[in-house]
Structures are given as structure tokens and as C-alpha cells.
Amino acid sequence: MRNISDIIEAHLKEIIESSNHNVIEIKRSEIAESFQCVPSQINYVIKTRFTVEKGYIVESKRGGGGYIRISRVQHHDKMKLLNELILLIQPRVTQQGAIDVIERLLEEELISEREARLMVSAISKDVLAVPITLRDELRSRILSSMISIVKYKD
Known part of the structure; x- marks a missing residue:
């Protein structure tokens, strides 16, 4: 069974995908109300x-007219995306940050x-x-190397 965070994430991604510009503006309180959860749950999902x-x-x-805007960055040039991901994870990256990058590569169908x-x-x-003190730096080097290999995979 999926938890509430998974359900909220899937809902927001569905709205983003159906939007013409891959951008949505939401009110945290309205989303929380529709899922019958506290607004901090929405913050957690977004963060x-x-x-x-x-x-x-x-x-x-x-503020009163406040909103949260979520934009999906689309890359048409896969080489540029891979280069940007390498820059993003250097000089160090946490385990979760690295997993997020790997999930992105999977979503973009750059890896199996x-x-x-x-x-x-x-x-x-x-x-x-x-x-x-060395782990995040070593992780960055390893992941950067793997992404570089993906650049020349085909």
C-alpha cells in the first residue's frame, strides 16, 4: 500500500505532465485539504x-495570495543534461542526492x-x-565516472 506522500507526489506529477508548460502553481493549504492532511505534509513531499x-x-x-510553483526542467539535449548532472554532484554528493540523480537518469531513459x-x-x-568526511566526495567521483560512461553508451 502506498503512503500519503507517494499519493501526493503522483498527483502533483500527473498535474505537471498534463500542463502545457510543465509548470504548476498550487496552494499548499488547498492540496492539504483535498488529501485531508496537514500542510507540512505537502511541504515534505515538495522538499x-x-x-x-x-x-x-x-x-x-x-502570504495570503501565496503559491508554490513547481517546474519540470525538460532537456532535449541528453549530452547537456548529463554534463549538468555531473556538475550538480561535484565536488560531493549525499547518498540521497546521488539516488535522486540516478532516478532522473532512469526517468529520462538514459539507463536501465x-x-x-x-x-x-x-x-x-x-x-x-x-x-x-571523504564519503560524499568519493561518491561524487564514482557517480560522475558512471555518468560519463552513460554519455558514450551507444
């Missing part, structure tokens, strides 16, 4: 599921499910058993 690594830009305006699982496995904290 964790609509990140730059996953290809989204989030802007918000506070199997390749994604291999990549996630290679950058996990269990595999990178080095002091925390």
Missing part, C-alpha cells in the same frame, strides 16, 4: 520529491532498471566504508 537532482525547480511566494540498481549499490554508504 523531498521535487528536487533539482530529480529535475524540478520549486519557487514559493508566502538494472543499471540503476548497480549504480545505487556502488554508491551506498555500506560500500563506501570510509570516514564520513
Whole structure:
């Protein structure tokens, strides 16, 4: 069974995909009311599921007429996207940030499910058993190298 965060994420992504410009403006309170949850749940979903690594830009305006604007960044040039992802994860990247990038590669159909699982496995904290101060840097180097290989996959 999916949790409320998954359901809210799927709903927002569906609205974005159906929009002509891959942009939506929502009122946090209205979405919370429609899902019968607290507004902070909407904040959590947006903060964790609509990140730059996953290809989204989030802007918000506070106040009575406030809104949250979520934009899906579309890349028509796959090489440019891969280069931008490499820059995004350097010089260091957290495990979650790396997973977000890998999910983005999967969504863009640049890697297969199997390749994604291999990549996630290679950058996990269990595999990178080095002091925390070095782990994110090492993860960045490994993932950057894997993305570089994807650039010349075909």
C-alpha cells in the first residue's frame, strides 16, 4: 500500500505532465485539504520529491495570495543534461542526492532498471566504508565516472 506522500507526489506529477508548460502553481493549504492532511505534509513531499537532482525547480511566494510553483526542467539535449548532472554532484554528493540523480537518469531513459540498481549499490554508504568526511566526495567521483560512461553508451 502506498503512503500519503507517494499519493501526493503522483498527483502533483500527473498535474505537471498534463500542463502545457510543465509548470504548476498550487496552494499548499488547498492540496492539504483535498488529501485531508496537514500542510507540512505537502511541504515534505515538495522538499523531498521535487528536487533539482530529480529535475524540478520549486519557487514559493508566502502570504495570503501565496503559491508554490513547481517546474519540470525538460532537456532535449541528453549530452547537456548529463554534463549538468555531473556538475550538480561535484565536488560531493549525499547518498540521497546521488539516488535522486540516478532516478532522473532512469526517468529520462538514459539507463536501465538494472543499471540503476548497480549504480545505487556502488554508491551506498555500506560500500563506501570510509570516514564520513571523504564519503560524499568519493561518491561524487564514482557517480560522475558512471555518468560519463552513460554519455558514450551507444
